[in-house]
Amino acid sequence: MTATILDGKAIAASLRAEIATHVAARAAAPGLATVLVGDDPASAVYVRNKHKACAEVGMHSIGIQLPAATSQAELLGVVAELNARADVHGILVQLPLPAHIDALAVISAIDVHKDVDCLHPENVGLLAQKGREPRFAPCTPAGVMHILQVANIPLAGANAVVLGRSNIVGMPLSLLLVRADATVTIAHSRTGDLPAVCRAADVLVAAVGVPEMVRADWVKPGATVIDVGINRIADPAAKSGSRLVGDVAYAEVAGRAGAITPVPGGVGPMTIAMLLSNTLRAAEAEIKEPR
Ligand code: GUN
Numbered sequence: 001m002t003a004t005i006l007d008g009k010a011i012a013a014s015l016r017a018e019i020a021t022h023v024a025a026r027a028a029a030p031g032l033a034t035v036l037v038g039d040d041p042a043s044a045v046y047v048r049n050k051h052k053a054c055a056e057v058g059m060h061s062i063g064i065q066l067p068a069a070t071s072q073a074e075l076l077g078v079v080a081e082l083n084a085r086a087d088v089h090g091i092l093v094q095l096p097l098p099a100h101i102d103a104l105a106v107i108s109a110i111d112v113h114k115d116v117d118c119l120h121p122e123n124v125g126l127l128a129q130k131g132r133e134p135r136f137a138p139c140t141p142a143g144v145m146h147i148l149q150v151a152n153i154p155l156a157g158a159n160a161v162v163l164g165r166s167n168i169v170g171m172p173l174s175l176l177l178v179r180a181d182a183t184v185t186i187a188h189s190r191t192g193d194l195p196a197v198c199r200a201a202d203v204l205v206a207a208v209g210v211p212e213m214v215r216a217d218w219v220k221p222g223a224t225v226i227d228v229g230i231n232r233i234a235d236p237a238a239k240s241g242s243r244l245v246g247d248v249a250y251a252e253v254a255g256r257a258g259a260i261t262p263v264p265g266g267v268g269p270m271t272i273a274m275l276l277s278n279t280l281r282a283a284e285a286e287i288k289e290p291r
Helices: 008-024 041-056 072-084 103-109 121-128 139-150 170-179 194-199 250-254 268-288
Strands: 031-037 060-066 090-093 159-163 183-187 203-206 224-227 231-234 242-245
Touching (some): 008 041, 008 139, 031 072, 041 268, 072 090, 072 103, 090 103, 121 170, 139 170, 139 268, 170 183, 183 194
Parallel strands (some): 031 060, 031 090, 159 183, 159 203
Antiparallel strands (some): 231 242
């Protein structure tokens, strides 16, 4: 079997185009504020890409960059200012924060209506409770769900296995899969016989950050495999000396899965598209329910 390639790059582009038409129809552009503390180069690249994406769909964005030595009180002051700004609909505090700052305290200070990352405990709580309507879905998990939906992958009654239990991906994605009526197993570093657990999956999502961990014999023939990992590994044959791989051994798994996301060009582009979608949603909610 050769897997269908789930083209996240194309799906994200069509979502961005749709968002741009909604933005253009609005009197005022939705606004996203990002807060970056310190000078981690990878975080700087992520934040820059978010601003570029905002500009491309006609949203305005504000980038606040603070030194690594910023105190928690100063950062909380910045969040309070952004909460109060009428032209800011979404606030994203880039993680990780420096060790001297309590990330939970900062995330908990973001206005729940502007929490486009969906990391505020109240928003995570709404996501976790049956019968509640969450304000947002967190960006990477929402991107995974969007790919599954566009590809018509059946989820009701399906066995979904999520490898990884992070606050940003594994845990909230598991909640979204449960909301879609999948039977969900969350597997992690302490799970016994990971290959056997993964082989039971109709939908297998890898979000562990271990290069090419999921091998062909971990995958049920015909299963849908979603690779959230983005790992840079040494490759002497590459011009740059390195290349990006996911958490899935793509070449061998593509010969066994029914559908698979590539790395790069799979889940990665979806994350920013969903951030834009959440920012638009925040701006639209403000009009529907004046606060
Ligand atoms: N750092 C890595 N991924 C994310 C994310 O989705 N949101 C935030 N705020 N920081 C991150």
